[in-house]
Amino acid sequence: MQTKLSEHLADSAHGKKAADIISACVHCGFCLATCPTYQLTGNELDSPRGRIYLIKSALENNQASKSSLQHLDHCLTCRSCETTCPSGVKYSELVGIGRELLENKRSLWQKASRSTIRRFLTKPALVNLSKPFAQQSAIKSPVIKPQVTRGRVLLLTGCVQPALTPNTNHITKNVLSTLGYQVDETSQQACCGAIDHHNAAPTVALERIKANIDNWLRSIESGIETIISTASGCGVMVKDYPTLFAPSDDYYLKASTVAEKTKDIAEFLINQDLSPIQHQAVNVSYHAPCSLQHGQKLPNLVERLLTTLGYELTPITDSHLCCGSAGTYSLFEPETSKQLRDNKLKNLTQSQPDIIVTSNVGCQLHLSKGTKTPVRHWIELLEPKAD
């Protein structure tokens, strides 16, 4: 699909990048079948192909309307369409550019409310205030120190996780220590930038991202071998850092080094000897976050790891579809978000599991609100064996 950029975008790097991405789309429509919003509404403008047309039109003649912005807002950025697309269209990069382009169509009220929520979620001191009524999975086991040191890793602490699901990082550290890894941690202040990046604050996001890259490169120089993420939503953001810089930018190579060193905890553990880990007698359902299966392109990884550890997983119907959490989506598009959560929980609870596990704090908190079945990070199944 060729795009003739409007005069004021003809020389813009963003405009050219968007036109380049659009040129890969051959209108085949395969992506429609796996798009959660198209499945719900049946409206072409709520499909990947329809949204690509809307962005193309905005790039060509700037005649985009408020309704174009609504269709982009309605997109979960789940990237299911990227997994399906046979032409490799980089939809998530394109929709990011499209949203920046159309942000001026947003009402002042919407801008103010979105900005307030964004600021709240990126201030750990404020998020920590919600601990007493929103915390799940409190820490109950003692801290394990490594007996031998096989290597050093840097754990991305996250900004919401330490307050609301602290057991995730706690068990991760205990598992890594048991396997002989010394664990350094990032500060809770070091947000990956995803919340700002996806909520129309690209300048703030870029400042955070550059600070992270500089800090984490120093850690790598001091001997850190791997950066470990336990929240797949943060992991995909860090792995995507290079896409935010032009190849000629100094930060492009730095971002590439950080991205190459970053692994989801499942990616790190899949090749380790997990014999010191104890199997728990529970019936488990696993929810694969979009940020892991479509964003990081790691489908079936956690399922394989849990099966190796002796868990019998029942296949989940429509496991490729989003649960409706999608970062801040559940706050701004509550109806669709709830509908997707209800569908997801129906499928996840079909085998009547004792526990639902997942790989992302956002999915965990969102799913928990719709079921009495406990929802946890899968790493919490991996209690190290007592000596």
Ligand code: SF4
């Ligand atoms: S990212 Fe998800 S919701 Fe958005 S167009 Fe692609 S499949 Fe549909």
Ligand code: SF4
């Ligand atoms: S599957 Fe890919 S090439 Fe086909 S319409 Fe969707 S985005 Fe375009």
